[in-house]
Amino acid sequence: MLALDSLSKHFGGVRAVDGISLTLKEGEIFGLIGPNGSGKSTTINLITGLYTPTTGTVRLDGRDLTAMAQHERTAMGVARTFQNIRLFGNLTVAENLWVAQNGHEQRRAHFLGRWFRAGGEHSPEIGELLKFSRLHSKRDVQASALSFGEMRRLEMARALASRPRVLLLDEPAAGASREDGQILAERIRETRDRGVTVLLIEHMMELVMGISDRVAVLNFGRKIAEGSPAEVQANADVRAAYLGSKHKDEELIHA
Amino acid sequence: MDFYLGLAQIFGVHTLLGLSAYVVLLTGQVSMAQAGFYAIGAYTAGAMTAMFGLHILPAIVIAGLVSAAIACIVGFPALRVKGLMLVVATLAFGEMVRLFFFNLTWQVERNGDRVGPNGAEGFRSIRYFPENGWEVWHVTVFIWFVVVVVMGALWWMDRTRAGAVLRAVGHDETAAQSIGLNLTAVKVGAMTAGGFIAGLGGGIYAHTVTHIEHGVFGVLLATFAIAYPILGGLGSVFGTLIAVLFIQGFLIEGLRFMGEWRSLLFGALIVLAMNLRPHGLLGEHAPRLKNLFGAGPARPSDPLSTKEAK
Numbered sequence: 001m002l003a004l005d006s007l008s009k010h011f012g013g014v015r016a017v018d019g020i021s022l023t024l025k026e027g028e029i030f031g032l033i034g035p036n037g038s039g040k041s042t043t044i045n046l047i048t049g050l051y052t053p054t055t056g057t058v059r060l061d062g063r064d065l066t067a068m069a070q071h072e073r074t075a076m077g078v079a080r081t082f083q084n085i086r087l088f089g090n091l092t093v094a095e096n097l098w099v100a101q102n103g104h105e106q107r108r109a110h111f112l113g114r115w116f117r118a119g120g121e122h123s124p125e126i127g128e129l130l131k132f133s134r135l136h137s138k139r140d141v142q143a144s145a146l147s148f149g150e151m152r153r154l155e156m157a158r159a160l161a162s163r164p165r166v167l168l169l170d171e172p173a174a175g176a177s178r179e180d181g182q183i184l185a186e187r188i189r190e191t192r193d194r195g196v197t198v199l200l201i202e203h204m205m206e207l208v209m210g211i212s213d214r215v216a217v218l219n220f221g222r223k224i225a226e227g228s229p230a231e232v233q234a235n236a237d238v239r240a241a242y243l244g245s246k247h248k249d250e251e252l253i254h255a
Numbered sequence: 256m257d258f259y260l261g262l263a264q265i266f267g268v269h270t271l272l273g274l275s276a277y278v279v280l281l282t283g284q285v286s287m288a289q290a291g292f293y294a295i296g297a298y299t300a301g302a303m304t305a306m307f308g309l310h311i312l313p314a315i316v317i318a319g320l321v322s323a324a325i326a327c328i329v330g331f332p333a334l335r336v337k338g339l340m341l342v343v344a345t346l347a348f349g350e351m352v353r354l355f356f357f358n359l360t361w362q363v364e365r366n367g368d369r370v371g372p373n374g375a376e377g378f379r380s381i382r383y384f385p386e387n388g389w390e391v392w393h394v395t396v397f398i399w400f401v402v403v404v405v406m407g408a409l410w411w412m413d414r415t416r417a418g419a420v421l422r423a424v425g426h427d428e429t430a431a432q433s434i435g436l437n438l439t440a441v442k443v444g445a446m447t448a449g450g451f452i453a454g455l456g457g458g459i460y461a462h463t464v465t466h467i468e469h470g471v472f473g474v475l476l477a478t479f480a481i482a483y484p485i486l487g488g489l490g491s492v493f494g495t496l497i498a499v500l501f502i503q504g505f506l507i508e509g510l511r512f513m514g515e516w517r518s519l520l521f522g523a524l525i526v527l528a529m530n531l532r533p534h535g536l537l538g539e540h541a542p543r544l545k546n547l548f549g550a551g552p553a554r555p556s557d558p559l560s561t562k563e564a565k
Contacts, residue, residue, distance in 0.1 A: 050432075070433065071435045074432075074434060099416065099431075116416075118411065
């Protein structure tokens with residue numbers, strides 16, 4: 001459904017992303033890994049439109065998104081989280097979800113109903129998202145007062161509030177404990193089961209390898225491997241990228 | 256008594272001016288153009304009553320609409336720049352408006368007199384209120400009626416999704432775009448609403464003083480406009496009102512007995528107020544009645560958590 005075709009982004013002489021082609025299938029969890037600076041976050045920024053690609057295209061169900069503004073891409077069904085969490089700290093938890101509801105019903109509603117109706121932060125849909133992210137007891141808390149883990153959960157819920165077809169998660173487990181990682185894995189699976197395709201960038205290998213249907217590996221802006229988690233873990237180029245050319249078998253798994 | 260009623264009129268029009276900056280400031284934009292919109296409103300409304308004989312109500316509504324239309328047009332290019340660049344761009348616009356009125360001479364015959372803007376001399380005889388037998392307290396009540404309507408509308412807007420969206424954009428534009436908000440539409444919308452309110456305020460102002468001239472609408476007024484919501488805090492429309500009362504009532508009128516020392520104290524007290532209440536007199540967050548009377552901003556709501564965003 002989401003297809004990147006020889007996508008490149010150059011910053012001056014630096015080729016942050018250098019001709020990446022990827023195709024995500026409907027309803028899969030696709031892991032994108034690679035050492036720091038390999039172009040993973042840049043790839044997400046190119047998909048959402050935060051950056052304009054130097055060359056290449058981004059397509060969703062055959063429709064070219066490359067020239068669209070960010071909000072238009074969100075309307076098409078692209079949502080994301082950020083590596084360094086970006087919540088609206090001045091709004092409550094429920095309001096953070098409310099502002100993200102630009103989705104289907106909202107879009108059909110007339111102008112006044114869409115923008116100038118009070119109390120929409122108590123809608124059933126938001127209640128359901130709050131339950132999903134276990135933030136129900138915090139609904140009226142200022143987002144800036146949440147704990148780190150709660151912030152991550154809220155940010156993912158906010159992305160889901162826009163009713164995406166594809167969700168781009170940029171290191172959702174950064175700073176999380178192993179148990180938190182397992183809970184997160186469960187929540188990502190549930191998200192997929194709701195019909196949302198997931199692109200997951202993550203350094204916690206246990207998480208990526210555990211839940212991804214397929215994995216692609218980037219190094220210096222290029223895709224060096226793609227396949228099932230087992231195939232990728234066995235790939236010599238991948239081991240070289242992560243561990244240098246001398247490697248031991250177990251290390252990649254815990255890298 | 257008339258002195259205090261007149262003072263209440265000043266509070267009223269300045270509250271409108273401050274509220275016009277408040278809406279724009281919610282989206283994180285520091286606009287120095289509000290005095291310009293206020294001037295456009297003042298000249299437009301003055302022309303409507305003094306030159307074309309309209310009733311005051313349609314006159315100020317037209318003034319608001321004209322200012323809103325110009326704010327909308329200015330909004331598109333101006334909001335492409337951010338931060339200091341936006342301050343400079345809007346400041347330039349404000350000065351442009353002022354100089355336009357400095358040079359504008361456009362008078363018509365009315366009842367044997369020539370009325371209308373007359374360049375540097377300004378626009379005299381905007382005498383709708385005295386000509387129609389309005390007493391001072393009538394005017395004061397009228398002004399505060401408009402202020403209450405505008406404050407009520409903004410108070411309502413703050414509680415709707417639109418209010419949350421404006422604040423979201425003000426907090427983090429990148430995140431706001433990522434959840435599908437059209438930044439240009441939101442910012443230009445806020446600018447247009449701000450232009451309308453400034454136009455209303457200016458239109459009323461012209462009629463309370465009966466004589467307007469370009470010099471009033473300079474950088475100082477633009478600074479006041481933006482100072483009210485900043486000093487009062489962006490938590491709600493009441494912050495702006497409190498700041499107007501504080502600056503116009505206490506610092507300007509209340510300290511008059513101090514003579515020359517007043518100007519010195521004026522600055523010092525604003526610096527002091529901003530240091531004691533860095534997020535404004537009423538704070539940054541959505542108001543709850545207990546916060547208005549309690550000491551300090553009552554948060555975070557979770558007593559165990561002291562983490563700040565980022």
